[in-house]
Amino acid sequence: MPTPPDQPKRLVVGITGASGALYAQSLCTAIHHMGHELHIVITNYGKRLLIDELGPEGHQLHTLCNLEAPIDPQTAPDSHRIFLHPLNNVGATLGSGSFRHDGMCIVPCTSNTLGALASGYGDQLLHRAAAVCLKERFPLVIAHREAPLNRVDLENALKLHDAGAIICPCNPGYYFLPKDIKDLTDFMTARFLDCLGVEHTMRRWGDAPALD
16 A cells, blocks of 8 residues: 555655766655655666766765765665665565555666666666566656657657556756756656655646746
8 A cells, every 4th residue: 555645655766877867866855855765776877877967976875865974875774764775686675566665766767778677678676676666556757868769769668658657758847937957957856756646845837937
Protein backbone atom coordinates (compact mmCIF):
# COMPACT_ATOMS: atom_id res chain seq x y z
CA MET A 1 0.00 0.00 0.00
CA PRO A 2 1.23 3.58 -0.67
CA THR A 3 2.60 5.46 2.30
CA PRO A 4 -0.17 7.55 3.94
CA PRO A 5 0.15 11.30 3.16
CA ASP A 6 0.95 12.12 6.78
CA GLN A 7 3.87 9.65 6.86
CA PRO A 8 7.34 9.97 5.30
CA LYS A 9 7.66 8.33 1.91
CA ARG A 10 10.43 6.07 0.65
CA LEU A 11 11.65 7.34 -2.74
CA VAL A 12 14.34 6.33 -5.22
CA VAL A 13 16.36 8.66 -7.47
CA GLY A 14 18.44 7.28 -10.33
CA ILE A 15 21.03 9.54 -11.95
CA THR A 16 22.53 8.90 -15.40
CA GLY A 17 24.93 10.79 -17.65
CA ALA A 18 22.71 13.21 -19.57
CA SER A 19 23.37 16.88 -18.89
CA GLY A 20 21.15 18.22 -16.12
CA ALA A 21 22.86 17.59 -12.79
CA LEU A 22 20.94 20.50 -11.25
CA TYR A 23 17.69 18.61 -11.76
CA ALA A 24 19.04 15.62 -9.83
CA GLN A 25 20.42 17.84 -7.07
CA SER A 26 17.19 19.79 -6.76
CA LEU A 27 15.05 16.66 -6.52
CA CYS A 28 17.33 14.93 -4.00
CA THR A 29 17.43 18.10 -1.92
CA ALA A 30 13.65 18.50 -1.96
CA ILE A 31 12.99 14.87 -1.02
CA HIS A 32 15.49 14.92 1.84
CA HIS A 33 14.54 18.30 3.27
CA MET A 34 10.86 17.35 3.28
CA GLY A 35 11.75 14.46 5.57
CA HIS A 36 11.33 11.53 3.19
CA GLU A 37 13.59 8.49 2.99
CA LEU A 38 15.88 8.78 -0.03
CA HIS A 39 17.61 6.01 -1.97
CA ILE A 40 20.10 7.02 -4.68
CA VAL A 41 21.79 5.01 -7.42
CA ILE A 42 24.20 6.65 -9.88
CA THR A 43 25.60 5.25 -13.13
CA ASN A 44 29.28 5.64 -13.97
CA TYR A 45 28.52 8.36 -16.50
CA GLY A 46 26.12 9.89 -14.00
CA LYS A 47 28.98 10.24 -11.53
CA ARG A 48 31.07 11.95 -14.20
CA LEU A 49 28.17 14.27 -15.00
CA LEU A 50 27.74 15.30 -11.36
CA ILE A 51 31.44 16.09 -11.05
CA ASP A 52 31.50 18.01 -14.34
CA GLU A 53 28.41 20.11 -13.57
CA LEU A 54 28.40 20.38 -9.76
CA GLY A 55 32.11 20.29 -9.00
CA PRO A 56 34.60 17.73 -7.61
CA GLU A 57 32.24 16.73 -4.79
CA GLY A 58 29.15 16.71 -7.00
CA HIS A 59 28.62 12.96 -6.60
CA GLN A 60 28.79 13.06 -2.82
CA LEU A 61 25.68 12.98 -0.66
CA HIS A 62 26.18 16.34 1.03
CA THR A 63 26.36 18.07 -2.37
CA LEU A 64 23.43 16.19 -3.87
CA CYS A 65 21.22 16.98 -0.88
CA ASN A 66 22.62 20.45 -0.07
CA LEU A 67 23.80 19.51 3.40
CA GLU A 68 26.07 21.78 5.38
CA ALA A 69 28.89 19.28 5.77
CA PRO A 70 30.08 16.00 4.21
CA ILE A 71 28.53 12.85 5.62
CA ASP A 72 29.74 9.27 5.80
CA PRO A 73 27.69 7.07 3.42
CA GLN A 74 27.98 4.28 5.99
CA THR A 75 26.28 6.33 8.71
CA ALA A 76 23.94 8.36 6.51
CA PRO A 77 21.03 5.89 6.82
CA ASP A 78 20.99 6.33 10.59
CA SER A 79 21.60 10.07 10.76
CA HIS A 80 20.04 11.39 7.55
CA ARG A 81 17.86 8.60 6.08
CA ILE A 82 19.83 8.80 2.82
CA PHE A 83 21.02 5.59 1.18
CA LEU A 84 23.59 5.47 -1.64
CA HIS A 85 23.50 2.12 -3.47
CA PRO A 86 26.51 0.81 -5.47
CA LEU A 87 25.65 0.55 -9.16
CA ASN A 88 27.11 -2.92 -9.63
CA ASN A 89 25.38 -4.46 -6.62
CA VAL A 90 22.51 -5.98 -8.60
CA GLY A 91 21.53 -7.94 -5.50
CA ALA A 92 20.82 -4.78 -3.50
CA THR A 93 17.38 -4.16 -2.05
CA LEU A 94 16.36 -1.84 -4.90
CA GLY A 95 16.54 -4.77 -7.32
CA SER A 96 13.82 -6.74 -5.54
CA GLY A 97 10.07 -6.32 -5.57
CA SER A 98 10.10 -7.22 -1.88
CA PHE A 99 11.58 -3.77 -1.26
CA ARG A 100 8.44 -1.65 -1.15
CA HIS A 101 8.71 2.04 -1.94
CA ASP A 102 6.64 4.95 -3.22
CA GLY A 103 8.26 5.57 -6.58
CA MET A 104 11.43 6.18 -8.56
CA CYS A 105 12.56 9.07 -10.73
CA ILE A 106 15.47 8.74 -13.16
CA VAL A 107 16.82 12.25 -13.59
CA PRO A 108 18.43 13.10 -15.87
CA CYS A 109 17.80 10.06 -18.07
CA THR A 110 19.98 9.39 -21.12
CA SER A 111 18.73 7.87 -24.35
CA ASN A 112 21.03 4.94 -23.61
CA THR A 113 19.24 4.28 -20.32
CA LEU A 114 15.89 4.81 -22.03
CA GLY A 115 16.78 2.09 -24.53
CA ALA A 116 18.06 -0.29 -21.86
CA LEU A 117 14.85 0.03 -19.86
CA ALA A 118 12.65 -0.36 -22.93
CA SER A 119 14.44 -3.58 -23.88
CA GLY A 120 14.39 -5.04 -20.38
CA TYR A 121 18.18 -4.94 -20.11
CA GLY A 122 19.18 -5.24 -16.45
CA ASP A 123 22.93 -5.57 -15.98
CA GLN A 124 23.17 -2.85 -13.33
CA LEU A 125 21.20 -1.82 -10.29
CA LEU A 126 19.56 1.26 -11.82
CA HIS A 127 18.08 -0.83 -14.63
CA ARG A 128 16.89 -3.52 -12.24
CA ALA A 129 15.34 -0.98 -9.88
CA ALA A 130 13.39 0.56 -12.75
CA ALA A 131 12.27 -2.87 -13.95
CA VAL A 132 10.98 -3.61 -10.45
CA CYS A 133 8.92 -0.41 -10.58
CA LEU A 134 7.27 -1.54 -13.80
CA LYS A 135 6.47 -5.05 -12.65
CA GLU A 136 5.28 -3.98 -9.20
CA ARG A 137 3.39 -0.96 -10.56
CA PHE A 138 5.38 1.55 -8.51
CA PRO A 139 5.50 5.04 -10.06
CA LEU A 140 8.46 5.29 -12.44
CA VAL A 141 9.22 8.78 -13.72
CA ILE A 142 11.58 9.06 -16.70
CA ALA A 143 13.08 12.56 -16.91
CA HIS A 144 14.58 12.21 -20.37
CA ARG A 145 17.14 14.91 -21.21
CA GLU A 146 18.09 14.68 -24.87
CA ALA A 147 17.27 16.77 -27.96
CA PRO A 148 16.40 16.31 -30.70
CA LEU A 149 14.84 12.86 -30.50
CA ASN A 150 15.14 10.24 -33.21
CA ARG A 151 12.63 7.52 -33.97
CA VAL A 152 14.41 5.00 -31.74
CA ASP A 153 14.13 7.37 -28.74
CA LEU A 154 10.46 7.99 -29.45
CA GLU A 155 9.68 4.28 -29.80
CA ASN A 156 11.57 3.48 -26.58
CA ALA A 157 9.67 6.21 -24.73
CA LEU A 158 6.38 4.83 -26.05
CA LYS A 159 7.31 1.29 -24.94
CA LEU A 160 8.02 2.52 -21.44
CA HIS A 161 4.85 4.62 -21.39
CA ASP A 162 2.81 1.59 -22.40
CA ALA A 163 4.56 -0.47 -19.71
CA GLY A 164 3.44 2.02 -17.05
CA ALA A 165 6.22 4.59 -16.80
CA ILE A 166 5.60 8.34 -16.75
CA ILE A 167 7.65 10.12 -19.41
CA CYS A 168 8.42 13.58 -18.03
CA PRO A 169 11.13 15.26 -20.14
CA CYS A 170 13.24 18.00 -18.59
CA ASN A 171 11.29 20.73 -20.34
CA PRO A 172 10.67 23.69 -18.00
CA GLY A 173 7.94 26.24 -18.66
CA TYR A 174 8.38 30.01 -18.88
CA TYR A 175 4.83 31.16 -18.18
CA PHE A 176 5.65 31.91 -14.53
CA LEU A 177 8.40 34.35 -15.60
CA PRO A 178 11.49 32.64 -14.14
CA LYS A 179 14.19 34.95 -12.87
CA ASP A 180 17.10 32.52 -12.93
CA ILE A 181 18.19 28.93 -13.50
CA LYS A 182 16.99 27.91 -10.04
CA ASP A 183 13.44 28.93 -10.94
CA LEU A 184 13.57 26.75 -14.05
CA THR A 185 15.06 23.85 -12.12
CA ASP A 186 12.48 24.15 -9.35
CA PHE A 187 9.71 24.12 -11.96
CA MET A 188 10.80 20.66 -13.09
CA THR A 189 11.37 19.45 -9.53
CA ALA A 190 7.76 20.30 -8.75
CA ARG A 191 6.64 18.29 -11.79
CA PHE A 192 8.71 15.29 -10.73
CA LEU A 193 7.26 15.42 -7.22
CA ASP A 194 3.74 15.65 -8.65
CA CYS A 195 4.39 12.59 -10.81
CA LEU A 196 5.63 10.71 -7.74
CA GLY A 197 2.57 11.74 -5.73
CA VAL A 198 4.59 13.75 -3.22
CA GLU A 199 2.90 16.77 -1.67
CA HIS A 200 4.94 19.97 -1.81
CA THR A 201 4.61 23.75 -1.77
CA MET A 202 6.65 24.53 -4.88
CA ARG A 203 5.14 26.72 -7.58
CA ARG A 204 2.52 25.30 -9.93
CA TRP A 205 0.51 26.78 -12.83
CA GLY A 206 -2.06 28.40 -10.55
CA ASP A 207 0.69 30.37 -8.84
CA ALA A 208 1.83 32.05 -12.05
CA PRO A 209 1.47 35.86 -12.20
CA ALA A 210 -1.06 37.24 -14.66
CA LEU A 211 0.39 38.34 -17.99
CA ASP A 212 -0.58 41.63 -19.66
